[in-house]
Amino acid sequence: MNWFTSSFGSSIGKKLLMALTGLCFVLFLVVHLAGNLTLYGGGDLFNSYAEHLHSLGFLINISEFGLLFFALIHIITGTFLFLENLKARPVRYAVNKTGGGRTIGSFSMPYTGLFMLIFIITHLLNFHFVDKTNTTIYDIVTNAFSNPLYVMFYVASMVVVAIHISHGFWSLFQTIGFEHPKYTPFITGLSTVLSIVFGVGFGFIPIYISFIV
């Protein structure tokens, strides 16, 4: 094995891959949320935002491929980590109790991750890989969220995203080694703030749409 594969193949190297790709997704979500907020401005604003976005052309294609590539790394590495961790304790404890370290976010990472994968596939099928001839993206969105089942699924998914990020965000900095008494409290605080902002920011959109249609 050369230095590259042995570094990234090690336990810490795999965690680094999770951390860096995870950070990219958080940055993506910031942009995504900012764009989605145009929905509150009504159909015209949202449609023109979508048009502007797609007029970026090549840039958009690169970003999409980048995200897909990072997603694959995050999912594959995460699966490896999950299975290795199961294997690391073949006989489980009869009594399990936390010493106070774990949070809902930290213990559910693999499961919230899997749920998010299912959500993302559904989400892309709903709004990305759809026939957009003779209709606008705003119509597609309002149409989808007139179905209460979709609204419920989307809101639940955003709660799951919030839980995943509540641990993922500060944890990625710890993994990268970006940790110091000077700013670690800020990062852990930001972790909570971000998860609430994403949860409420994205989660309220389907509710809002279902009310106005």
Next chain:
Amino acid sequence: MTTAKTINLNLKVWRQNGPKDKGRFEEYRASDISTDSSFLEMLDVVNEKLTIEGKEPIAFDHDCREGICGMCGTVINGRPHGPEKGTTLCQLHMRHFSDGDTIAIEPWRARAFKVIKDLVVDRSPLDKLIQTAGYISANAGGCPDGNAVPIPQEIAEKSMDAAACIGCGACVASCPNASAMLFVGAKVSHLGLLPQGKPEAAMRAISMVREMDRLGFGNCGNERECEAECPKEISITNIARLNREFFKASFFSSVM
């Protein structure tokens, strides 16, 4: 905390004849246990009774019984070293339990730690980690003058905090992923922070992480259970430092 002088307890103890045995829980009654005794002394009382009855006493690890050697340790009702913070099992007193309590006692559980008998596990993988690179090489020369090598107080403190690790393995036992990152982080920090440990820092970080993976420990998920259960309250700041040292060594040093 109970104020009674003695208490009676129901124990559910993991019994396993050897590494190949499947093992099972067995129930024992611990009667008239002084609340001033330690958890291990309570087990001594139970064992004495078992011995008199001609039964096999419960095997458990211990040595100094004053919280400094790292030999003792079992999981008490799901908590390594029991429910008290910053306390080894030998320093855990029975006054923290109440009359009539049921206490489940299990060995450390990890693929890397094989059960030898009952509550005794093989923690030699931690020794192997030390042998790999948890040392400094000082092959020649006389003793240098004190203060010839200036070390800032803050660095000395950080190194000492990490050096408080007694190698008990509770971090591995408490980690949901059975990871040894707190132990390795403590060693890498305590040596690597000091000038004497710097020359081998890159080699140390890479070798110890590779050995840790090879020995079958899990991957750190930053769940923070280790620092909550560590009897020496070693902080996960040492894990972040290990990560930094590992990246520095992997991407910026000539160590392969």
